[in-house]
Amino acid sequence: MESGKLSRTRWTRGIWIVATVTVIAGFAVSIYLVFISTGIERNLGFSQKIFYFHVPCAWITYLAFGIAAISSILYLIRNNQVWDSIAYSSIELGTVFTTLVIVTGPLWARPTWGAYWVWDARLTTTLILWLIELSYLLLRAFVEEPEKAAKYGAVLALLGALDIPIIHYSVVLWRGMHPVVMQSDAGGGGLPSEFFVALMISLATFTLLFFLLLTVRVRLELVRSRLTNVRNRIFEQGLA
Amino acid sequence: MRKTTALALTILITVFVFCTVSVAQPGGDIVAGQISPWRNAHFVILAYGAVWVGLALYVLRLAMLARSLRRELSALEELASDSE
Numbered sequence: 349m350e351s352g353k354l355s356r357t358r359w360t361r362g363i364w365i366v367a368t369v370t371v372i373a374g375f376a377v378s379i380y381l382v383f384i385s386t387g388i389e390r391n392l393g394f395s396q397k398i399f400y401f402h403v404p405c406a407w408i409t410y411l412a413f414g415i416a417a418i419s420s421i422l423y424l425i426r427n428n429q430v431w432d433s434i435a436y437s438s439i440e441l442g443t444v445f446t447t448l449v450i451v452t453g454p455l456w457a458r459p460t461w462g463a464y465w466v467w468d469a470r471l472t473t474t475l476i477l478w479l480i481e482l483s484y485l486l487l488r489a490f491v492e493e494p495e496k497a498a499k500y501g502a503v504l505a506l507l508g509a510l511d512i513p514i515i516h517y518s519v520v521l522w523r524g525m526h527p528v529v530m531q532s533d534a535g536g537g538g539l540p541s542e543f544f545v546a547l548m549i550s551l552a553t554f555t556l557l558f559f560l561l562l563t564v565r566v567r568l569e570l571v572r573s574r575l576t577n578v579r580n581r582i583f584e585q586g587l588a
Numbered sequence: 589m590r591k592t593t594a595l596a597l598t599i600l601i602t603v604f605v606f607c608t609v610s611v612a613q614p615g616g617d618i619v620a621g622q623i624s625p626w627r628n629a630h631f632v633i634l635a636y637g638a639v640w641v642g643l644a645l646y647v648l649r650l651a652m653l654a655r656s657l658r659r660e661l662s663a664l665e666e667l668a669s670d671s672e
Binding site (some may be wrong): 393394395397398401402406441444447448451455456457459477557561564565568571572575578579582 | 589627628630631632634635636638639643646647650653654657660661664667668
């Protein structure tokens with residue numbers, strides 16, 4: 349029994365080391381491709397390099413909210429703490445990446461459009477998503493009863509998830525300044541092959557980093573809620 | 589540990605600010621497609637720096653959370669051993 353547990357721990361540790369090394373190597377390769385191997389885009393100039401970090405951050409925003417929405421549905425159906433921990437952790441991590449999207453976007457917009465911010469449909473709907481994420485985190489922090497906080501949070505996560513398709517299709521529905529990033533009908537998403545490869549490697553690296561951080565965060569959240577339960581039980585017994 | 593992390597972050601932010609200031613052009617920002625493509629490099633450095641600093645801060649937050657949980661666990665263990 350003990351040796352089985354030990355070998356499982358070794359396996360987990362091994363997977364962790366491999367994943368961490370892959371993320372570091374992935375970022376090194378991405379930086380090489382973005383700044384050395386890939387050329388400078390003719391129209392957008394050097395500032396186009398922001399694309400390779402901006403787009404993956406936006407993708408992680410979608411992914412994080414998607415995971416949170418599915419976990420919230422499962423939490424509401426099964427009432428299992430694990431699903432709530434996944435939803436909470438995913439939205440917390442998603443908030444970090446949405447913040448990075450909102451920071452890197454204007455830094456690219458300034459040299460491209462001549463303004464840091466325009467009230468374009470995609471920018472506005474992304475800002476709304478960020479506000480939803482912040483309100484979710486505030487709700488979780490201020491509702492005192494953990495079960496109520498989890499239920500309200502799950503409902504808010506589901507409502508917030510409705511914003512994801514709106515963000516994605518906003519560039520098609522309301523033609524604003526934000527370009528369509530990838531054209532699904534064109535080979536390589538309509539990008540030159542060297543740009544496409546650099547973007548894909550960056551996307552894969554960010555996705556792996558997201559899952560690594562999400563695993564750590566979920567574990568910590570589960571430990572935190574168990575510790576809270578144990579502490580409450582000790583105090584209840586002490587008071588009884 | 590906390591001092592080392594704070595020092596590393598300070599160095600990271602200082603290098604980042606220095607790089608940004610050193611590549612920023614006195615002529616101001618220009619719209620892409622004009623003159624040298626390198627003129628807008630400070631935006632790229634700012635954007636990449638923001639991503640690295642943001643991720644570093646989040647990892648630091650996770651480390652701090654793990655530390656506080658470890659402390660809470662040892663406090664509970666002490667409480668349990670006292671009651672025995």
